[in-house]
Amino acid sequence: MSMDTAIATPFRSSNGRPIADHYPVVVVGAGPTGLTLANLLARYGTRALLVERNPTTVQEPRAVSIDDESLRTMQAAGVITTVMSHVVAGYGSEYYTPSGRLFLKVEPSEQPYGYPRRNAFRQPTFEAQLRDALETVPTVDTLFGWAQDGFVQDDRQVTVELRNADGERRWIRADYLVAADGARSSIRTALGLGLDGETFQEKWLIVDLENSPTPSRETLVFCDTRRPCIALPGPNGTRRFEFKLLPGESPEAMVAQDTVDALLASHGAHPDSRICRKTVYTFHARLAPRWSAGRVYLAGDACHLTPPFAGQGMNSGIRDAHNLAWKLAWVTGGSMPRHLLDSYEPERREHVRDMIDLALRMGRIMGPRNRAIGVLTQTAFRILGLWPRARDYFAQMKYKPKPRFENGFVIADGRGARATMVGRLLPQPAVRTALRDGVLLDHVLGDGFALIGLTDDMEALARAARLPAIARLRPKVVAVSRAAAEAPQPPEGVERIIDSAGILEAAMGGERDHILIVRPDRYVFSTVKVGEEHVVDRQLAALLGTVMFDTTTAPVPSAAVIGAPA
Structure with a gap:
C-alpha cells in the first residue's frame, strides 16, 4: 500500500x-x-x-x-x-532525623495561584x-x-x-x-x-500500597544515611514508600517480598496494607x-x-x-x-x-552523604526554625523557584528584575464580579489574552484595547477595583471585578494606574502605565511583524535521519 x-x-x-x-x-x-x-x-x-x-x-x-x-x-x-x-488537597512534609526527631516541617497554606501548593493524586x-x-x-x-x-x-x-x-x-x-x-x-x-x-543517577525501591491507613496525611521524610526513605500520602487509602538502594544492593534482591515487608514494617506501614506495585527506579537529572x-x-x-x-x-x-x-x-x-x-x-x-x-538539593537533605553532614544539616534547620521569617520561608515552600522568564514572548517594562511582573505567572485571587462572589480570576479572563487595568480610568483601559496591535490579541478587558464604591460603571467592552484582598495590586508593588497584558497561559506579557499604552502597542506591532526571539533556529534533519517511509 x-x-x-x-x-x-x-x-x-x-x-x-x-x-x-x-x-x-x-x-x-x-x-x-x-x-x-x-x-x-x-x-x-x-x-x-x-x-x-x-x-x-x-x-x-x-x-x-x-x-x-x-x-x-x-x-x-x-x-x-x-x-x-x-485529589487529596493541601498536604505538607515532615522531615525526621535518624532518631525520629522532627527537624523541619513544610505546611504551605498560601494559595497564590488559586489552589493548594501540594496535592496527592x-x-x-x-x-x-x-x-x-x-x-x-x-x-x-x-x-x-x-x-x-x-x-x-x-x-x-x-x-x-x-x-x-x-x-x-x-x-x-x-x-x-x-x-x-x-x-x-x-x-x-x-x-x-x-x-x-x-546526569545524576540513584536507584530507589518504590512500593505502592492500597488499604493503607496512616495517622498522618503529610509526607514523611526519614533523613537517614543508613536508609533514606519517603512515605507519601494518596487518595482513597493509598500510600507510597520510597527506599534508597545502598551501594552493592541489587534491584532483584530489594523487590524480594521478605525485604519489602521488613522495610515497610520498620517505617510504620499499616499491617493491613496491600502491595499493588513494587519496582526499582533509576532517578535521573x-x-x-x-x-x-x-x-x-x-x-x-x-x-x-x-x-x-x-x-x-x-x-x-x-x-x-x-x-x-x-x-x-x-x-x-x-x-x-x-x-x-x-x-x-x-x-x-x-x-x-x-x-x-x-530536586537535587532536596535529595541531599533526604539522603546526606554521611552521618556528620546529616547532623549538621538537621541542626541548621532546627536553628533556622527559631527565626519566624526563615521558618515561614520553608513552611510556605517559598524555596520553590517561581516560574519566570526574561527571554521569549514578553516586552520588558523597565521596572527591574525584582519589581517587574513581566514574564511571571499572574496570581489568581478569588474576585467578585457583577453576578458572583468568590470567582477565581481565570474564570473571568477566559481562554485568550487579557488586558487587566489596575486603574479607575476605565475609558483609558477601553482605548488601550482598541489600539491596533493590542486589538489583534482580542483581549478580555477587565478593570480591577479594591471595593465596590471605588469606581464608576465600566464602559462597553470592559468588565469590572473586585479584588478585595488587593492581591493583584500587591503583585505590582502596590502601584495602581497600570495596565497588564496577560497571555493565555496567564504569564504577564507586559505592563504599562496608563497613558503610555501606545508605547507597548508599537513594540507589540514590531514583535508580531518580525522575527521575534533571540534564538537560533535549529536545522531540520534529513529524511534519511528521521526514518522516511519507503
Missing part, C-alpha cells in the same frame, strides 16, 4: 470518528503531558490528533504529586472539577479523567494502540507514519508534531538528540540539548528528566504543555506568526533546570 493510498483510506479514531489525513497538530504520547496538551488544544478549538502506542492510558501509579500550577492548568483545560474529585485516575474529557470533544481525535514509526518533514508540514499491533500502517500529515512520548522518546532519537548535560527541530517539538520527559524529590517531574511536563498549547493554537489559527513557537524552549528551559537543581 502506498503512502498516498493509505492517507486516502479512512480509518477511525479511538473515539469512533474518521481520522483525517491532515491535522494542524499531531501529539505523540498520551501521558500527562500529551493528554494535557490535547485537552488545552481542544479548549482553544484547535484540530489535533493524539497518538498512543498502548491500548489505554497508564494503569500503574507513577507520579503521585500535582502542584498548584498544574491544577491551574487543569482549570484552563476545563477539567478542574473532575480532577479535584480524586493517582496517575491512572488522572490520565483516565483527561482521556475521558476528550471523548466528546469534536476537534481532537485519539488513536490508542498505534505507534509512531517514523516521520519526514519539510518547510510546510510533517508526515507521520503510524503502525498498529497488527502491522497495519498509516500516514498522517500535520503542520506540527509534538513528541510527548517519554524518556525513551523515539522522536527525539530520530532527531539525533539525547538527554545529556548534568537530564536535559535535551535542544527541544525542537523544524516543525517538531519535544515536551515533558522527552526533553527533561527530574529526580522526584521535589515532586516536579510530571508538573514540569504540564508546564511545557500549557506553554506550547496556546502558541500552537494561535499560530495554526493564523493569529500569530510562526516565530512565536521559537519562544517555547527559552521560556521553559531555565525553569526546568531550576526545578532539577531544587
Whole structure:
C-alpha cells in the first residue's frame, strides 16, 4: 500500500470518528503531558490528533504529586472539577532525623495561584479523567494502540507514519508534531538528540500500597544515611514508600517480598496494607540539548528528566504543555506568526533546570552523604526554625523557584528584575464580579489574552484595547477595583471585578494606574502605565511583524535521519 493510498483510506479514531489525513497538530504520547496538551488544544478549538502506542492510558501509579500550577492548568483545560474529585488537597512534609526527631516541617497554606501548593493524586485516575474529557470533544481525535514509526518533514508540514499491533500502517500529515512520548522518546532519537548535560543517577525501591491507613496525611521524610526513605500520602487509602538502594544492593534482591515487608514494617506501614506495585527506579537529572527541530517539538520527559524529590517531574511536563498549547493554537489559527513557537524552549528551559537543581538539593537533605553532614544539616534547620521569617520561608515552600522568564514572548517594562511582573505567572485571587462572589480570576479572563487595568480610568483601559496591535490579541478587558464604591460603571467592552484582598495590586508593588497584558497561559506579557499604552502597542506591532526571539533556529534533519517511509 502506498503512502498516498493509505492517507486516502479512512480509518477511525479511538473515539469512533474518521481520522483525517491532515491535522494542524499531531501529539505523540498520551501521558500527562500529551493528554494535557490535547485537552488545552481542544479548549482553544484547535484540530489535533493524539497518538498512543498502548491500548489505554497508564494503569500503574507513577507520579503521585500535582502542584498548584498544574491544577491551574487543569482549570484552563476545563477539567478542574473532575480532577479535584480524586485529589487529596493541601498536604505538607515532615522531615525526621535518624532518631525520629522532627527537624523541619513544610505546611504551605498560601494559595497564590488559586489552589493548594501540594496535592496527592493517582496517575491512572488522572490520565483516565483527561482521556475521558476528550471523548466528546469534536476537534481532537485519539488513536490508542498505534505507534509512531517514523516521520519526514519539510518547510510546510510533517508526515507521520503510524503502525498498529497488527502491522497495519498509516500516514498522517500535520503542520506540527509534538513528541510527548517519554524518556525513551523515539522522536527525539530520530532527531539525533539525547538527554545529556548534568546526569545524576540513584536507584530507589518504590512500593505502592492500597488499604493503607496512616495517622498522618503529610509526607514523611526519614533523613537517614543508613536508609533514606519517603512515605507519601494518596487518595482513597493509598500510600507510597520510597527506599534508597545502598551501594552493592541489587534491584532483584530489594523487590524480594521478605525485604519489602521488613522495610515497610520498620517505617510504620499499616499491617493491613496491600502491595499493588513494587519496582526499582533509576532517578535521573537530564536535559535535551535542544527541544525542537523544524516543525517538531519535544515536551515533558522527552526533553527533561527530574529526580522526584521535589515532586516536579510530571508538573514540569504540564508546564511545557500549557506553554506550547496556546502558541500552537494561535499560530495554526493564523493569529500569530510562526516565530512565536521559537519562544517555547527559552521560556521553559531555565525553569526546568531550576526545578532539577531544587530536586537535587532536596535529595541531599533526604539522603546526606554521611552521618556528620546529616547532623549538621538537621541542626541548621532546627536553628533556622527559631527565626519566624526563615521558618515561614520553608513552611510556605517559598524555596520553590517561581516560574519566570526574561527571554521569549514578553516586552520588558523597565521596572527591574525584582519589581517587574513581566514574564511571571499572574496570581489568581478569588474576585467578585457583577453576578458572583468568590470567582477565581481565570474564570473571568477566559481562554485568550487579557488586558487587566489596575486603574479607575476605565475609558483609558477601553482605548488601550482598541489600539491596533493590542486589538489583534482580542483581549478580555477587565478593570480591577479594591471595593465596590471605588469606581464608576465600566464602559462597553470592559468588565469590572473586585479584588478585595488587593492581591493583584500587591503583585505590582502596590502601584495602581497600570495596565497588564496577560497571555493565555496567564504569564504577564507586559505592563504599562496608563497613558503610555501606545508605547507597548508599537513594540507589540514590531514583535508580531518580525522575527521575534533571540534564538537560533535549529536545522531540520534529513529524511534519511528521521526514518522516511519507503
